[in-house]
Amino acid sequence: MSKGRLIVLTGPSGVGKGTLLKSLLQRHKDDLFLSVSATTRSPRPGEVDGKNYHFVTRPQFERMVAQGEFLEWAEFAGNCYGTPRKPVEEKIRSGKWVILEIELDGARQIRRSFPSALQIFIAPPSMVELEARIRGRAQDPEAAILRRLQRAWEEIEAAGEFDIQIVNDDLERALGEIEIALFEPVAAVC
Numbered sequence: 001m002s003k004g005r006l007i008v009l010t011g012p013s014g015v016g017k018g019t020l021l022k023s024l025l026q027r028h029k030d031d032l033f034l035s036v037s038a039t040t041r042s043p044r045p046g047e048v049d050g051k052n053y054h055f056v057t058r059p060q061f062e063r064m065v066a067q068g069e070f071l072e073w074a075e076f077a078g079n080c081y082g083t084p085r086k087p088v089e090e091k092i093r094s095g096k097w098v099i100l101e102i103e104l105d106g107a108r109q110i111r112r113s114f115p116s117a118l119q120i121f122i123a124p125p126s127m128v129e130l131e132a133r134i135r136g137r138a139q140d141p142e143a144a145i146l147r148r149l150q151r152a153w154e155e156i157e158a159a160g161e162f163d164i165q166i167v168n169d170d171l172e173r174a175l176g177e178i179e180i181a182l183f184e185p186v187a188a189v190c
């Protein structure tokens, strides 16, 4: 049986993490499992409970924190997000590769608790393009967009903490780079 593995994907809101992951998971259905987070954020149009997120109330989220149900959790732009511990641990134990699509604080927590996790940072081609993508998605109120853009600067400054940085300019090229990072590790240089 193959060995389980944890992969963290982080990057500012609107950079294209969800878009990249959708294609990646379609191409590698049998190899990769995406963790479904819990959040107190309201569902966006089209988002499905249990598929995109587990949508919970703040008291429910706080109870889950108190009961140690999260592998990591953080507050982002006024809402809480957390990775349910049990499904991730079960998948890893059964030899699966699990991807966490999480923000910077969560990635830092995972770095401490799972130092062997591969940490990938997705960067935008520019801040102008990032803002255009968040606005083009047209799914967040103005206040949420502004909070995400403000936070984006801090996240981009921390890109160097990650094992790999990939610029999502051309989607196919960025996907190819993620696939190389996951499936074609560079041979050790003697």
Ligand SMILES: Nc1nc2c(ncn2[C@@H]2O[C@H](COP(=O)(O)OP(=O)(O)O)[C@@H](O)[C@H]2O)c(=O)[nH]1
Pocket (backbone or CB within 6 Å): 010, 011, 012, 013, 014, 018, 037, 038, 041, 072, 073, 074, 076, 081, 082, 083, 084, 101, 102, 103, 104, 105, 106, 107, 148
């Ligand atoms: N720490 C942490 N961050 C998460 C989790 N789930 C999602 N996030 C991050 O929370 C941020 C906001 O997510 P979301 O509201 O879906 O907005 P979007 O990134 O603009 O699509 C993103 O950076 C996600 O990667 C989680 O379980 N833990």
Ligand SMILES: Nc1ncnc2c1ncn2[C@@H]1O[C@H](COP(=O)(O)OP(=O)(O)O)[C@@H](O)[C@H]1O
Pocket (backbone or CB within 6 Å): 011, 012, 013, 014, 015, 016, 017, 018, 019, 020, 133, 134, 136, 137, 168, 169, 170, 171
């Ligand atoms: N390489 C790319 N070039 C142009 N637009 C992109 C690219 N990747 C993603 N997008 C668009 O940017 C917007 C934000 O992408 P999304 O995957 O929702 O970002 P995130 O999950 O990081 O918040 C979407 O409208 C998506 O279609």
